[in-house]
Amino acid sequence: MAHISIISSGNMGQAIAGLAAKGGNTVELVNSSQADKAVTGDIVVLAVPYPSVAAVVAQRGAQLAGKVVVDITNPLNFETFDSLTVASDGSATTEIAAALPESRVVKAFNTNFAGTLAAGTVGGLPTTVLIAGDDADAKALLAGVVSSAGLRAVDAGGLKRARELEAIGFLQISLAAGEKISWTGGLAVAQ
Amino acid sequence: MAHISIISSGNMGQAIAGLAAKGGNTVELVNSSQADKAVTGDIVVLAVPYPSVAAVVAQRGAQLAGKVVVDITNPLNFETFDSLTVASDGSATTEIAAALPESRVVKAFNTNFAGTLAAGTVGGLPTTVLIAGDDADAKALLAGVVSSAGLRAVDAGGLKRARELEAIGFLQISLAAGEKISWTGGLAVAQ
Numbered sequence: 001m002a003h004i005s006i007i008s009s010g011n012m013g014q015a016i017a018g019l020a021a022k023g024g025n026t027v028e029l030v031n032s033s034q035a036d037k038a039v040t041g042d043i044v045v046l047a048v049p050y051p052s053v054a055a056v057v058a059q060r061g062a063q064l065a066g067k068v069v070v071d072i073t074n075p076l077n078f079e080t081f082d083s084l085t086v087a088s089d090g091s092a093t094t095e096i097a098a099a100l101p102e103s104r105v106v107k108a109f110n111t112n113f114a115g116t117l118a119a120g121t122v123g124g125l126p127t128t129v130l131i132a133g134d135d136a137d138a139k140a141l142l143a144g145v146v147s148s149a150g151l152r153a154v155d156a157g158g159l160k161r162a163r164e165l166e167a168i169g170f171l172q173i174s175l176a177a178g179e180k181i182s183w184t185g186g187l188a189v190a191q
Numbered sequence: 192m193a194h195i196s197i198i199s200s201g202n203m204g205q206a207i208a209g210l211a212a213k214g215g216n217t218v219e220l221v222n223s224s225q226a227d228k229a230v231t232g233d234i235v236v237l238a239v240p241y242p243s244v245a246a247v248v249a250q251r252g253a254q255l256a257g258k259v260v261v262d263i264t265n266p267l268n269f270e271t272f273d274s275l276t277v278a279s280d281g282s283a284t285t286e287i288a289a290a291l292p293e294s295r296v297v298k299a300f301n302t303n304f305a306g307t308l309a310a311g312t313v314g315g316l317p318t319t320v321l322i323a324g325d326d327a328d329a330k331a332l333l334a335g336v337v338s339s340a341g342l343r344a345v346d347a348g349g350l351k352r353a354r355e356l357e358a359i360g361f362l363q364i365s366l367a368a369g370e371k372i373s374w375t376g377g378l379a380v381a382q
Contacts, residue, residue: 123381167358190314190376
């Protein structure tokens with residue numbers, strides 16, 4: 001059981017809120033426009049698009065100290081669908097971790113389409129949430145939330161692996177945008 | 192039906208040879224030590240580890256002109272499993288394409304473990320081969336080989352997407368090496 005705040009106004013935030021509630025965790029869903037509402041969760045999910053993260057971090061940096069902060073972003077160039085907008089040897093997550101040095105930042109959920117988080121399965125396999133970060137306890141706490149809802153959590157390695165998770169998210173979105181896969185499908189993980 | 196040469200001495204080459212033969216294509220398996228044996232395939236698969244590719248290209252560059260050349264490598268640092276060894280904004284495939292300007296270079300098979308190519312399934316889903324390249328006809332020819340064996344081929348985009356395919360291959364290998372997934376499992380694609 002964990003107490004989770006989700007800052008969002010979109011379908012990913014709703015799907016993650018549904019997943020957390022299904023697992024018996026307490027959930028606080030904060031609209032990203034409610035800048036004056038403090039978050040109370042031990043885990044705070046930044047379920048906003050990448051271009052909106054900087055504003056959330058600027059508004060709430062002090063509130064997020066000590067908390068597990070979950071970055072779910074896919075920092076694509078959504079005009080061209082042909083590149084990521086972060087440094088080629090970095091990731092959105094390493095940027096966020098640098099901006100929030102007192103938080104325990106992890107990457108998760110960016111390789112899952114919202115529909116597969118809500119369904120709990122993708123292609124007949126349990127939806128697998130890949131989690132990267134340098135804080136093992138933070139990853140374990142989030143993995144517990146994912147598992148409590150019947151989905152699988154896999155530790156994808158340290159914070160550096162966020163770069164590969166963003167490459168996976170990018171490719172998956174480009175395949176769906178190009179109608180090679182559907183938005184209810186995508187990458188599954190067979191164990 | 193295609194005529195395929197596979198330069199290899201390992202399990203990936205054998206798995207790709209098996210797949211191509213199963214689909215009714217003609218297959219020539221050339222050991223990577225047989226440098227004096229010319230390849231005759233319309234498609235030539237470089238099924239050697241990344242550090243061996245440069246020697247194959249140096250030996251056979253002229254032979255490969257006009258052919259579809261398939262790069263399957265995952266250019267990992269296999270001592271640390273913590274990084275790729277190619278430029279952060281490039282890929283092994285773009286390097287090979289630059290070295291073989293008269294060939295039609297595509298990336299494929301690097302996101303598939305050998306066992307899943309042999310089985311034709313992963314986690315109960317058809318094994319999906321992601322193919323990236325700038326030559327649509329080359330990709331279609333290779334996709335036909337994959338489909339003929341009952342596996343799925345998905346066009347993952349232009350040659351630039353080889354970078355994301357290598358990130359996927361890297362992450363998948365690191366998960367298997369860390370015993371988070373098995374070498375007979377891995378990433379599946381749900382449509």
